[in-house]
Amino acid sequence: MGRPPCCDKEVVKKGPWTPDEDIVLVSYVQEHGPGNWRAVPARTGLLRCSKSCRLRWTNYLRPGIRRGNFSDSEERLIVHLQALLGNRWAAIASYLPDRTDNDIKNFWNTHLKKKLIAAAPRANTTAALSSPPPSPALIKDQWERKLQTDIDLARRALRDALSVDVAAAAAVPQPQERSPSSNGPAAYALSTRNISRMLDGWAPGKGAVAGSPTTTPGVAESASRTSSSELTECSASSASNNNNKPSMLACETYATPVVPPLSAIESWLLLDDSIELELELELELAHEDGNNLLDVAIRNYAF
DNA sequence: AACGACGGCAACCGCACAGGT
DNA sequence: TACCTGTGCGGTTGCCGTCGT
Numbered sequence: 001m002g003r004p005p006c007c008d009k010e011v012v013k014k015g016p017w018t019p020d021e022d023i024v025l026v027s028y029v030q031e032h033g034p035g036n037w038r039a040v041p042a043r044t045g046l047l048r049c050s051k052s053c054r055l056r057w058t059n060y061l062r063p064g065i066r067r068g069n070f071s072d073s074e075e076r077l078i079v080h081l082q083a084l085l086g087n088r089w090a091a092i093a094s095y096l097p098d099r100t101d102n103d104i105k106n107f108w109n110t111h112l113k114k115k116l117i118a119a120a121p122r123a124n125t126t127a128a129l130s131s132p133p134p135s136p137a138l139i140k141d142q143w144e145r146k147l148q149t150d151i152d153l154a155r156r157a158l159r160d161a162l163s164v165d166v167a168a169a170a171a172v173p174q175p176q177e178r179s180p181s182s183n184g185p186a187a188y189a190l191s192t193r194n195i196s197r198m199l200d201g202w203a204p205g206k207g208a209v210a211g212s213p214t215t216t217p218g219v220a221e222s223a224s225r226t227s228s229s230e231l232t233e234c235s236a237s238s239a240s241n242n243n244n245k246p247s248m249l250a251c252e253t254y255a256t257p258v259v260p261p262l263s264a265i266e267s268w269l270l271l272d273d274s275i276e277l278e279l280e281l282e283l284e285l286a287h288e289d290g291n292n293l294l295d296v297a298i299r300n301y302a303f
Numbered sequence: 304a305a306c307g308a309c310g311g312c313a314a315c316c317g318c319a320c321a322g323g324t
Numbered sequence: 325t326a327c328c329t330g331t332g333c334g335g336t337t338g339c340c341g342t343c344g345t
Contacts, residue, residue, distance in 0.1 A: 016313070016339080038330065054331075055314070090333060105334075106312055 013047040017056055021046055025053055026061055034062075059102045066098040070107055078104055079112060 017025075028044045034057055037050040046053065059065075070078070074096060081092045089101035089108075096104065 014315075036330085049315090051316090051331085052314075058332095059313075087334065101333075102313080109335095110311055 012041075012049045012052070014052075017048075017060075021048065022056070022061060025056060029057060029061075034058075059100045062100075064098055065100060067103065070099075070111075074099070075107075075112065078108065079116070082108065082112075 024044050024046055025040070028040055032043075034054075037054040040046065040050055040053045041048055048056075077095065078092060081095060085091050087105075089105040093099055093101040093104050
């Protein structure tokens, strides 16, 4: 299988995106929906690689993205999901639909990793959070196969848990909106935030998947959890207005992604520390005993 | 005030995979 | 079935702002 043709054969611009480029990209996506990224540079005149366009959209311009401070519950959720799923950031991000995988990855690498390392003296088992629990009884291949099975089972059960817990959705802690005063340093970042904000009113038209740049099962799960959100087509004609005003988004109605009902999973994931240590120990034992992660979780937390 | 070290984060790179032909 | 193309994903890089000296 050959490597896909890369844009670097052409003259492509690299580096930070400018507000003008963002507006061009946003306008294009409004009109055509996300996808067919290969056509974007050609049809918009952007001197950007198609991959760069996609990345810019999915990680920054896409509606419904929340940036900035991670709440404590988000932090703990990430830690536990990372322990379960490993560095599968897209899968982890599917459980935090308003966060991008890139954001979560960066947050993990810059904050959580250090935090866990700093907390290591508290419990040696914390190391298990950043790497699969090694079992002397299992050789690497066996371990990996088993891990994959465990992940699949865990994800299925998480999905089930989420689907039956709608009633508890109200209990989901709402992460704090980042205040404008805590914005990043760059004035440009501010402007892109504004672009993102103005896109809150936008929902893709037919054939476009709202806020779902990926087709991974995890995202599909995320999408299923937003099924109650109302999606309405936007007026394509509005996209021709390029004056960077919110009014350019002439959607009749729109829906921001519904925060998924996470209380059941959170009640399991957001354990207190003492329970957490017991669980980690048992998870290691479970691997040696041939049990799966989910059995342990169910046995302990019975969701 | 100037400079260097450090940290955070946006963006890039390259591989893997899925779907179409 | 094999190949091609588009897209997704995780790892890594490099820029830029902040902090300390």
